[in-house]
Amino acid sequence: MSEAAPDDDRAGLYVLGVLDAGEMQEIRRDAVQDVALAAAIEAWERRLTPLTVLAGETEPPPEIWDAVTSRLDGRLDGVLPAAAAPQPRRRPEGRDSRRGAGGRAVSAWRATALGAMAVAAGLAGLLVWRIQTPVQPAAPRLAMILPLQQTQGGWLVDVQPDGRITAVAQGNVSHAADRDFELWALADHATRPVPLGLLPVGAGRADLRPGNLPAQNFKLLVSLEPKGGSPTGLPTGPVMFGGDVIRPPG
Amino acid sequence: MTDITADTGSDALLQRCAGGDRAAFRALYDRHAPRLYAVALRITRQSSPASDAVQEAFIQVWRNAHQFDTVRGNAEAWMTGLVRYRALDLLRRAGPPMQSLEDTPEAPALTPLDGSADGRALRECLERLEPDRRKLVVLAFVEGFSHSELAARLAMPLGTIKSTIRRALASLRACLGT
Numbered sequence: 001m002s003e004a005a006p007d008d009d010r011a012g013l014y015v016l017g018v019l020d021a022g023e024m025q026e027i028r029r030d031a032v033q034d035v036a037l038a039a040a041i042e043a044w045e046r047r048l049t050p051l052t053v054l055a056g057e058t059e060p061p062p063e064i065w066d067a068v069t070s071r072l073d074g075r076l077d078g079v080l081p082a083a084a085a086p087q088p089r090r091r092p093e094g095r096d097s098r099r100g101a102g103g104r105a106v107s108a109w110r111a112t113a114l115g116a117m118a119v120a121a122g123l124a125g126l127l128v129w130r131i132q133t134p135v136q137p138a139a140p141r142l143a144m145i146l147p148l149q150q151t152q153g154g155w156l157v158d159v160q161p162d163g164r165i166t167a168v169a170q171g172n173v174s175h176a177a178d179r180d181f182e183l184w185a186l187a188d189h190a191t192r193p194v195p196l197g198l199l200p201v202g203a204g205r206a207d208l209r210p211g212n213l214p215a216q217n218f219k220l221l222v223s224l225e226p227k228g229g230s231p232t233g234l235p236t237g238p239v240m241f242g243g244d245v246i247r248p249p250g
Numbered sequence: 251m252t253d254i255t256a257d258t259g260s261d262a263l264l265q266r267c268a269g270g271d272r273a274a275f276r277a278l279y280d281r282h283a284p285r286l287y288a289v290a291l292r293i294t295r296q297s298s299p300a301s302d303a304v305q306e307a308f309i310q311v312w313r314n315a316h317q318f319d320t321v322r323g324n325a326e327a328w329m330t331g332l333v334r335y336r337a338l339d340l341l342r343r344a345g346p347p348m349q350s351l352e353d354t355p356e357a358p359a360l361t362p363l364d365g366s367a368d369g370r371a372l373r374e375c376l377e378r379l380e381p382d383r384r385k386l387v388v389l390a391f392v393e394g395f396s397h398s399e400l401a402a403r404l405a406m407p408l409g410t411i412k413s414t415i416r417r418a419l420a421s422l423r424a425c426l427g428t
Contacts (some may be wrong), residue, residue: 012419017334018390018397021342045327047426050369050392051361052289052330060287064301068308093415188268189319215270
């Protein structure tokens, strides 16, 4: 067929659902790297989703919702950063399927960061974020402890409504002498993070006044950078840690 | 948060899920689960894998709501995808279909599509297709039939099924535009 681009052709067949399991898997894998393919999948999903009305509606068994909530509650109310959550057995398939399934066309940076966060789940140990989101200044502070596979340190991070950040190193987090850990905020739906400052190591503490915190919700990322921080204003080294902004339930 | 009403869009609910709003998550579930469960049931034809598909999809919705792009995304399409691909995976892994070939359903009438603007546009484009092409597209999407299953059920050569579906998709894309 010459009228459709190969990406569009594959995406259409994938969304229609006529491919076998191996072909579906392959497309999902490709869509993680291939932004055009992911966008084509998304477009086909938009085109064909109205067909779901032809299946009608069936009241789902209540066990479904019960199972969803108990699984989320079993994982600290589900607020673990998705990519950093310990999902030892399911992670590869899960990542593929949700990226391909959702067809999220992500920027290369974001894909890299999320990939690095997944790797970090295997490397990093204890991650501690203590965050007060500026969106809800009156909200109580929350402490989150995210024990991952090993304990290699992290930070207790306290974000004040006025944008000041206090970061206290935990668990003897360390890096090579010619490096620094840099903290970044990645706003929801943004593709580029903003630098917030350098993080302490050992049992150190740092008060950061970045003055550029996103107004909307954001997640925090930590990359390993040359001494003094990234020279480009964007992460240049691996993203080693990450955490979502935690909001109080209800 | 109590300001969720029937007018609160699904995209907005999803965005609130990204902020940890459990009430928005429940509202999203209540709004979409009956449709999504029916979609999964139609594909898997059994309640257990259909429940599994919906459960897994909503776990992904909560965990990945922050990846949802409200500018380009469509919450309904995204969630539908999560359920359908999971259901299709379960179906394909389960091996040969449990149903006999005689049970192959007729392609359903398209009138329910008129309930939404997108649906009406899709119906118009589907109705411009030749009937056999239209039937293949609808059966594939709704029933979850693979290329080879369609070939067996409709007693048509696999190559013919594949090329017919390709042509149908190309026509649909041209008709619907972006």
